[in-house]
Structures are given as structure tokens and as C-alpha cells.
Amino acid sequence: MKYILADNQELTRFALESLLTKDNANVVYKATDKAGLVALLKEHECATVLLDYTLFDFTDEDQLLIVAERFSLSEWILISEELTPPFMRRVIYSSHQFSIVFKDGSIHELRDALQSVSHHQRFISQRALEAIITQQQEEEEHPNILTTTETEIVKAIAQGKTTKEIATERFSSVHTITTHRKNIFRKLGINTAHEVVKYALRAGLIDSSEFYI
Template identity: 80%
Template sequence: MNYILADNQELTRFALENLLQQDETAVVYRAFDKAGLVALLKEHESAIVILDYTLFDFTDEDQLLIVAERFALSQWVLLSEDLTSRFLRRVVYSSHQFSVVFKDGPMQEIREALQSASRHNRYISQRALEAIISQQQEEDEQPSVLTNTETEIVKAIAQGKTTKEIASERFSSVHTITTHRKNIFRKLGVNTAHEVVKYALRAGLIDSSEFYI
């Protein structure tokens, strides 16, 4: 069985490698960006991909689904600290290739997800399932209104500025800006900065002339 670790968190990658190597037949490859992942999938089309979506360079779930569809024999285990209910519904409803577990969940869930993927079945953790079921109507509701500060931070994100740069310009701590970013992501129901900008453009929160990334 071929596995592709697409997780840029070193500690998690180390733990997963040790877990997978308990199976002497497992062959583990590493991917550090989308291009590298696609290259490995070309060589190992039926591999199991273990992906932390929030730490990888997929711009949105559409791009993720396109890659999964392109390599239809592959199985994917999404392993992240947190994923929005909107993202979970979109991915889970669009493809049976995806299993979902969380990094702070029980080890048994991760084992079961990997076992299910090896049998070409999917595994949805209880936490992910509850998020999907309990918020079915969330997509039809308007997100919470961004504050003026949050809108300004969205503009800065659109200009390609880092959290550190935004904190410096606003005379704030990196921790404060990180908290604002998390609140923005939660309100807009997104997982990445690119998705924030796409939403902000559609909603008219920022002008297209401010979009630089």
C-alpha cells in the first residue's frame, strides 16, 4: 500500500510515518505542495493521501476536488485541526474518496480512517458528522457581519500581506491579528486566505484593484 503524506506540520508527519511503518508492506512518500502531490499521484494513482488541507497550498475545495477526480483510484484522509462545516459538506457530498478525522481526535479514529481508505471505503469521524448534520442550513444564511477592523484586515490579506506585516502596520501583536483572522475565517465559512479574498470580492467588501495575490 502506497501512502502520500501531504502535511507540512513536521511533528504530525513524524507521528504518521511511525504509525504507517507498523505495516511492513506500507510505502510512504512525502509531498510538500500541490505540484509535488500531483507528481506522486501520477506515479501512484491508487495511493492513500493523508492531507492537512489547512496547511497545504490548495486555493479552495474546488481545486482539491478536481485533483481527486483526476486520480479517481486514490483515497484521501483529511486530517486537520479544524475544518468549516461548509467545506466538510461540500467535500463529503461531492466525492466518496474522502475520509475525515481531526488531529485532536482519538488515535483509534485515525487508525479506522486509514483502514477504511485501504478498503476503498470512507470514514467520517463523529465530530465531522455532527458538524455536517447540525449545520445543514448554514450555507443559505448570511454570515455574521465583519467589523471595520476585520474588513481592513481582509483588505490587507488581499494585498498579499503576511500576519506579521499586518500586525506591524496596525501596531498590534501577531496574536491579535491571528485571532482576527480566525474570526474572519469562521464568519465567512472558509479555510484559506485565498477563499477569504474570493468571498470578499464577490460580496463587495473589497475592490478588485486591491486584489494582488
């Protein structure tokens, strides 16, 4: 097996390398940024990537998914201290290449993940599954409730900022902000930016003095 460690936490990287190299047949490479990771994947397209997304220089999940799609023979184990339910749901629903475990999980769970991936089977930890299911249930019970990110974008739209400006401020892609806009409009049952302004005023997200006609 070929592995690429994409984790900039030195202690974790050392522990993972020690675990993987117990089997002398395994080969372990290391990447410290996205460019280095892509370069390694070009040489080893069938490698398994162990990535701490929160410590790496991916702009957003879209960028991560694009890289994974580009190297479709690769397998990915996302191993982090904290991943948000929307992120996890987006990633695992978009591609079967991704498995998820947490750094505070047991060593047995990580071994199970490595074993599953070696057989080209996805592994999602119990904690990740519970977080995703809980969020889905909350959305079904309160379908019109905006997330924190969506609320911030509503405020930005109401302040007259363009999609490109919002994306720049949030270090995100225009595509991601456009997707958020569509979800916001759907949840609020509206169709125009003008209606967003009225909602933001009613919800107290902006003061009338911030809005100039």
C-alpha cells in the first residue's frame, strides 16, 4: 500500500507514520501543502491520502472534491479533531472516495478505517454518522432555519455586497457562495435580493440606517 500523509500536526504525522510502517510492505510519503499533495498524487495515483483538512491549505470543500475527482483512483481518509456536519455530509455524498475518522477516536477505529480502505470500502466513524444524522433531522424539523454561515451571507447580501465580494471576504469560491444563495432563497421562500433585504431588516440582522435607497 502507498500512503500520503497530509497532516501538518507533527505529533499526529509521526504516530500515523509509525502505525503504517509496521507493515514493511507499506510506503509512506509526506505532503505539507496542496501543491505537494497534488504532485505526489501525479506519481502515485492509487495512493491512500490521510488528510487533516482543517490544517491544510484547501480553500473549501469544492477544491478538495476537485482534487479527489482528478485523481479518481485515490482513496482518502479524513482525520481531524473537528469537522462540521455540513462539510462531512457534502463530502461523503459527493464522492465514495472519502472515509472519516476523528483524532480523538480509538486506535481500533483508525485501524478499521485503514482495513476498510485497503479493500476499497468506505469507513465512516460512528461519531461522524451521528453528527450527520442529527443535522439532517434538525433541518427536517426546522426546514426554514438558516445556518450561521447562511445568516452571515444574508447580512452581506442585504448590505449590498456582490457574490464575488462575499466570496473574497470569506476566503471561499464564487460557486460556494452561489450555492449558499440558492439554499437561502429556497429556505426563505424568496426569489430576489430585495426580499433578502426585507428579511434581514425584519430579523434584525441589519439596521435600517445601514440600508440606503
